Amino acid sequence: MVSRYLAHDLLWGMTPQQLPVDAPAWAIESIEAGQPVVVRRATSTAERIAVGVRGRLREQRYGTSMAIAAITRRVSPEQLCHVHTHRDLPALEALAQLRPVLDACGWAWGVSGSAGFELASGFAALHEASDLDLILRTPQALTRDQARELLALLDAAPCGVDMQLQTSSGAVALREWASASTRVLLKNATAACLVIDPWNPREQAA
Structure with a gap:
């Protein structure tokens, strides 16, 4: 599908509760701190967008998806x-x-x-x-x-x-x-x- 959200857009609205149960602790901490997630170049659906969570270290990158309805802010x-x-x-x-x-x-x-x-x-x-x-x-x-x-x-x-x-x-x-x-x-x-x-x-x- 074609999404109005593009790769590299930053999105706010993700909460720790929206992360998968096996999400690493550092990813949970990043979301708890209020950090945005970044739109990934991956397949999305009408309800969910592929995103990535950043950690403090370069190797700390976690791919997941976010409910489009949960997005509160977007920065391109x-x-x-x-x-x-x-x-x-x-x-x-x-x-x-x-x-x-x-x-x-x-x-x-x-x-x-x-x-x-x-x-x-x-x-x-x-x-x-x-x-x-x-x-x-x-x-x-x-x-x-x-x-x-x-x-x-x-x-x-x-x-x-x-x-x-x-x-x-x-x-x-x-x-x-x-x-x-x-x-x-x-x-x-x-x-x-x-x-x-x-x-x-x-x-x-x-």
Whole structure:
């Protein structure tokens, strides 16, 4: 089904009681603290959306689902582009540096990953070595030359920057699309497959 909630959206409204009985203790603690959950790129239903719970450690990620009726608030990556914070970290410095360039690129963009989580929730998720995760909405094709130009700008930032191109058929890594490889890995709600053109829905149907 097509959901109005997109991968990387942050959702509030999950309670510990909604978690499965075998959920790890750290996931329960995260929800009890009032943290949002993030929409996962996985199959959802009319009543439930696939989400993930974040813990304090990088390896603490728990996949589950949430009742759509329980959602009280949603924040998309695009809503976080111009959120500012007093924290002085390389990922946030990179965001400030790239903001005017991305605003002028003509595509909708957003902040995801740890930076997006922190900017949306106020919970500290970034550290000195954190990368910056970004998304770029690309309903029309971004050429490989355009991808290389954009990647060069990202690589000049003060920390590692990973960007996902969000096509109508799924997501592909900008760095991979900018490479000389013929096929790239496209991820959608049901699978991950190698394609030549991530904007061609016929390739996934083949």
